Amino acid sequence: MEQRVTKSGRLTASEQKRLAILDNALAMLLEDGFDGMNMDELSERALVSKATIYNRFGSKEDLFLEVIAHSLKKNRDKIVTDDLASLPAREGLLKVAFELTSMFGRDDDMLRLCKLCIVAAERFPLATEAFLKSGPGQGTEQVAEHIKRWQERGELKPADPLLAAQQLAELSKTSIFDKRMYAHHGPMSVVRCHEIAEEAVATFLARYGARA
Amino acid sequence: MEQRVTKSGRLTASEQKRLAILDNALAMLLEDGFDGMNMDELSERALVSKATIYNRFGSKEDLFLEVIAHSLKKNRDKIVTDDLASLPAREGLLKVAFELTSMFGRDDDMLRLCKLCIVAAERFPLATEAFLKSGPGQGTEQVAEHIKRWQERGELKPADPLLAAQQLAELSKTSIFDKRMYAHHGPMSVVRCHEIAEEAVATFLARYGARA
DNA sequence: CCCTAATTGTACTGTACAGTTCAAATACGA
DNA sequence: TCGTATTTGAACTGTACAGTACAATTAGGG
Numbered sequence: 334m335e336q337r338v339t340k341s342g343r344l345t346a347s348e349q350k351r352l353a354i355l356d357n358a359l360a361m362l363l364e365d366g367f368d369g370m371n372m373d374e375l376s377e378r379a380l381v382s383k384a385t386i387y388n389r390f391g392s393k394e395d396l397f398l399e400v401i402a403h404s405l406k407k408n409r410d411k412i413v414t415d416d417l418a419s420l421p422a423r424e425g426l427l428k429v430a431f432e433l434t435s436m437f438g439r440d441d442d443m444l445r446l447c448k449l450c451i452v453a454a455e456r457f458p459l460a461t462e463a464f465l466k467s468g469p470g471q472g473t474e475q476v477a478e479h480i481k482r483w484q485e486r487g488e489l490k491p492a493d494p495l496l497a498a499q500q501l502a503e504l505s506k507t508s509i510f511d512k513r514m515y516a517h518h519g520p521m522s523v524v525r526c527h528e529i530a531e532e533a534v535a536t537f538l539a540r541y542g543a544r545a
Numbered sequence: 546m547e548q549r550v551t552k553s554g555r556l557t558a559s560e561q562k563r564l565a566i567l568d569n570a571l572a573m574l575l576e577d578g579f580d581g582m583n584m585d586e587l588s589e590r591a592l593v594s595k596a597t598i599y600n601r602f603g604s605k606e607d608l609f610l611e612v613i614a615h616s617l618k619k620n621r622d623k624i625v626t627d628d629l630a631s632l633p634a635r636e637g638l639l640k641v642a643f644e645l646t647s648m649f650g651r652d653d654d655m656l657r658l659c660k661l662c663i664v665a666a667e668r669f670p671l672a673t674e675a676f677l678k679s680g681p682g683q684g685t686e687q688v689a690e691h692i693k694r695w696q697e698r699g700e701l702k703p704a705d706p707l708l709a710a711q712q713l714a715e716l717s718k719t720s721i722f723d724k725r726m727y728a729h730h731g732p733m734s735v736v737r738c739h740e741i742a743e744e745a746v747a748t749f750l751a752r753y754g755a756r757a
Numbered sequence: 758c759c760c761t762a763a764t765t766g767t768a769c770t771g772t773a774c775a776g777t778t779c780a781a782a783t784a785c786g787a
Numbered sequence: 788t789c790g791t792a793t794t795t796g797a798a799c800t801g802t803a804c805a806g807t808a809c810a811a812t813t814a815g816g817g
Contacts, residue, residue: 346784347793366664368580372775382795387776451726452578452664458729465727496719500748503715503722507708510715515662515677517670536712540751558814559763584805594765599806601763 353379354386355403358396363445367397367453394457401460404446405467417479422488426501426537429476430530433505437513438521438529444513473498480541489541497541504533565591566598567615570608575657579609579665606669613672616658617679629691634700638713638749641688642742645717649725650733650741656725685710692753701753709753716745 357379361370372393376383390396417425436443450461477498483489489497507529512518521529538544569591573582584605588595602608629637648655662673689710695701701709719741724730733741750756 350794371773382797383775384777384779384796385794388793393775447727448663448666451660454660454727454729462728465723469723469727496744499719500716500744503719504712506718507711507715511677511681515659515666515681516674517666532708532712536748536752540748562764583803594767595805596766596807596809597764605805 350379350381350385351389354381354389354396355400358400359404362397362400362449363442366449367393367456397453397457398460401450401457401464405464408443408446408468418482422483422486422542423534423538425479425483426534427530429479430501430505430533430537431527433502434509434521434526434530434533435523437506438509438526439523441520448514469502473502476501488543490543492541497537501533501537504536505530507533562591562593562597563601566593566601566608567612570612571616574609574612574661575654578661579605579668609665609669610672613662613669613676617676620655620658620680630694634695634698634754635746635750637691637695638746639742641691642713642717642745642749643739645714646721646733646738646742646745647735649718650721650738651735653732660726681714685714688713700755702755704753709749713745713749716748717742719745 354375358370358375361375361378370393372383372386376386379386386396390399417428420428446464450464454461473495477494480489480494480497484491484494509521509526509529566587570582570587573587573590582605584595584598588598591598598608602611629640632640658676662676666673685707689706692701692706692709696703696706721733721738721741725733
């Protein structure tokens with residue numbers, strides 16, 4: 334059932350419908366949350382009969398789980414699989430920090446996904462644990478790997494690389510996260526994101542940098 | 546209508562009911578969120594007729610606004626109005642950081658209140674902006690004041706005190722916030738909270754401390 | 758002690774929405 | 788081209804819940 338195709342290589346009508354359901358469900362979830370996602374409206378937007386949705390996904394809750402999994406698959410590797418290794422520590426860290434400030438400060442969909450998971454955490458612990466692991470968790474581990482490499486090169490002091498990566502991630506939320514989460518604050522400017530990333534790296538390097 | 550009392554000093558029955566409604570509504574909101582708060586159940590729990598609730602508060606949404614305001618009033622001054630001024634910088638900062646790590650790591654009600662505001666941010670921008678201002682906002686400003694004082698005493702380097710306070714707050718969420726927000730992670734141990742606070746202050750002082 | 762305003766219980770209205778049913782239509786594999 | 792499996796639409800069921808109506812009751816100020 335996974336990615337079944339006709340001999341010509343095109344997606345089956347059936348597969349197209351499946352994706353249409355998942356994509357539209359994700360969009361609706363990000364817009365309106367779980368309770369706000371109306372199954373009748375979903376069937377209209379996905380150009381699919383409501384009966385079909387229930388045939389394929391069973392229930393709204395099961396659909397939710399598949400939507401989150403689907404969304405995680407799409408977002409994977411968006412984070413930090415780059416040429417970071419070749420950069421000097423300061424530049425690499427700045428790049429990471431700027432990616433993070435932009436993510437929280439400018440990517441509305443990501444913010445909505447975070448909110449969605451926070452809300453859903455009680456009702457769907459499995460889905461949101463998957464999100465945590467595959468999203469922030471995986472990202473932080475990758476950053477920790479790079480930090481370790483910079484430590485080995487002598488560009489950073491020896492220290493717990495995972496803790497350092499976590500602190501960098503938190504520093505990159507400064508003056509962004511609260512405003513965007515609790516208030517209805519619109520996206521930050523690129524310039525502001527750069528400023529905050531600079532400050533985050535400055536504090537980070539004060540502790541972890543190798544310079545005297 | 547505010548805190549009306551009888552001549553004997555006791556609360557009017559009417560006032561008692563008002564408080565019973567607000568307190569129970571808050572408890573239910575923290576347990577089940579806005580949509581999960583059932584007005585019939587509230588009337589049972591508050592030992593009050595549903596008609597009374599609607600007479601006094603108008604609608605569920607108006608009630609929500611008053612509950613948030615009521616809750617903020619109760620939590621005010623819980624944060625940092627202490628003997629901080631008399632402490633040396635390092636100890637004062639540790640105290641603040643530990644208060645913050647404990648708040649996110651151990652206070653379940655506070656966590657639920659945060660979640661509630663995050664969810665409600667779209668539907669009730671005014672309520673959550675009030676929360677942001679009166680909660681994190683006010684707390685950070687108070688910390689910034691203390692930082693300024695330590696700077697003037699020469700215990701900390703001159704630098705933007707507000708930014709420093711914000712960074713300290715973010716550092717104090719390290720390895721706590723995500724787990725508690727996205728996953729269903731139970732409260733952290735006091736020891737762990739101390740560890741994280743220590744690490745936060747270490748990074749903070751590396752940048753802002755006056756020592757060479 | 759009396760008058761007014763708040764309070765109560767109960768039953769009701771209306772609505773939004775998840776999930777079902779089923780006969781008719783359609784698509785796909787062979 | 789044929790037979791099977793999927794899809795469709797539309798109407799339907801059941802439920803949960805916000806909000807209302809109102810006549811009977813109660814509480815508190817003067």
